[in-house]
Amino acid sequence: MNQRDFLCDDLFVYWRIHPTRELNAFWESYLRENEDIRIPFNEAIETFEMIRNGKEILQNDDTSILHELKDKIEKGKRKKLRKLLTSSVAAILLIMLIPTFFILYKNSESVEPGKSSIGEVMSTNHIQLFTGGDILEIDNNSTLDLSGKKHTALIQNPLTRKEIDLKDHQTNKLIVPYGKRSILILADGSKVHLNSGTKMEFPSMFTEKKREIHVEGEIFIEVTKQNNTPFVIYTPHSQITVHGTSFNVSSYSEDPKEAVVLVNGLVEVKSENSVLQLQPNEMAEIENGVILHKQVDVSDYIGWTSGYLQLNRVPLNEVLKKIGRYYNVEFQYDPAIDLYDQTCSGKLFLSENIHDVLEAFSKMTYLQYNKQSDDIIFIHS
Known part of the structure; x- marks a missing residue:
């Protein structure tokens, strides 16, 4: 890579405009693993700063880069975050960092003395689908449907409809930030409502022996019954096994308790220290590996879907x-x-x-x- 490659990289530009501890650590690690590009990398930083300070330094054949960089820098001054859509090697390496960076990002402004605070503000405004080496932005309240044609997912809402290609054995990740919601129809037809602040990992296709997903946040799921293929949900604090049912799971990382509320069917909830089978209108509340059993009104927990x-x-x-x-x-x-x-x-x-x-x-x-x-x-x- 040369300095021109870095100056055309959205992630590099975003880092120079909005440096953070996470991104600083990422680029330091990237350079340690790619010492041969350290010189052009440093040259790109120097060039970028000169452009930011208003110095015309690029050659005539690079005027398009100059204008594009100036535009990005000006926009960066007015906005807290830039959209992060790039197919560069750096972005691919950052895929595991992005969820932590965006979803766990906290407002940097401190609370005034004498005030307390509830919640945090997420700085990204778009639902993101990580699939293979690509990052796709999805509109709020859209439905992502994997149950139709093989190797294909359909993204649709009342105004748009778009098909994307998926690989059979690929693991995908859907990230729904605060302020947004989405619906996901899995390859087996199971329907998942994802509430704000939720991350979910799921395969493009299930195998004949198992159906597994990973969830952090809150979902309401209606599982398609398959007698010989149980459905398993993994959360940070539990493993939920179902055969055909609908229920709500709330497992936010910042909450001390996780809750599983069964609407109909039968589920088994397993934590570090306990196992419990739920009947309809019952809740499993998990804290410190212990499961508490309660009778509940399910409408208190699933109303958000309506x-x-x-x-x-x-x-x-x-x-x-x-x-x-x-x-x-x-x-x-x-x-x-x-x-x-x-x-x-x-x-x-x-x-x-x-x-x-x-x-x-x-x-x-x-x-x-x-x-x-x-x-x-x-x-x-």
């Missing part, structure tokens, strides 16, 4: 956490307001306008809200 939250004496901090994930906002509040001990009940409709939701929340709780910025809302009495 655009509402059914609340039954839910602590206010948990309500705000759910709203924050759904709309990709962070809530700040005076610690004097004890949101952990106060609860609310009722049905909260999740409209497209978050202010409608917050108005309803205010009427339910007698609390007020003020918009601090596009992604920070202050709650007060």
